[in-house]
Amino acid sequence: MKELKVLALSGSLRRNSYNTALLHAARKLTPTGLAIDIDHELGGLPLYNQDLDVDTPPESVTAFRRRVADADALLIATPEHNAAPPATLKSAIDWASTAPQKPLRGTPVAIVGASPSPFGTVRAQLALRQILASVGAEAVSKPEVTVFHCDTRFTENGVLTDPHAIDLLRGLLDALLIKARAAQ
Template sequence: MAQGNRGTILALSGSLRAQSYNTALLKAAVKHNSGKATIEIYEDLARLPMYNQDHDHDDPPREVVELRRRVAEAAGLFIVTPEHNASVPAALKNALDWTSTQPAGGILVGKPIAIAGASPGAFGSSRGQLALRQILASIGADVLAKPEVAVFHCHERVNAEGDVTDPMTLSLLNDLIDALAARILLV
């Protein structure tokens, strides 16, 4: 059985931008979830201090303690990422650093994780997702290979209110969350 709450998925957006297309994907996954899992959104990525091994001890900053607790308790993670310089944003990498190092080390090992991303460009954050897959593989996370959700030209698929309006994108998100829920049941 997966660590923590059997059906709860913790969702993280790697984007800090207020009108983020990636956060819109996260919210669409919650809103249009088939009900096979409960999705909780982690909203404090911007509050995490930058990783510093000097501060990574038995009494880390409270924001780090809370992130580690929520990740440990979640049955799986759903991470959406924009693409920054052909990789993941620094804020997302920072969160992964805090959750993968000692003394927290091990909370991501074997953790089922689904990833997705959006970009206004033609490749839909595919290079950022590739970098994220490499990071998660090195940590030992259980990253789903399929379905891949790389939303290209996302500005055409998200309205001014931040709602995903494209039926294909919503269908792919549902398939991804359902696949993650199924993987969680197998762990």
């Protein structure tokens, strides 16, 4: 069976982001049949602007749309900013959703998040699920991976140490693989 490509997006642009570290943890736990590529280019995308969404959008947008279209599935790690996903992540979804080939429609998407708060990223993930549903993406519903008090669940070097979070992440990746295979 062919290996499926997962494009991983971190909604955090911070250098030592817990959400990016969560994607690195996912890459280490990737089940056979998936290959995770972490995208480090979201910071180079302009905020969505319909005036720029023309036949020849900025090159960063064209390249991003190509990476999304080439992926069999997405893995999104979202921080929570004021009870919502960050603007950078929302803007990236807007750019992908307005591409002529509509690469998000029917695309399996798994969502994770890490936050130092006691609630993790529950509200941001809920909002993100609503956004993804509106563009026709197929979100994996369970298990939910929201790493609360993340500052105590990662080492200084960004290694996820919490066994429960690791088990949930492993389960989510297995569910993503099943959904991505079914979409082929």
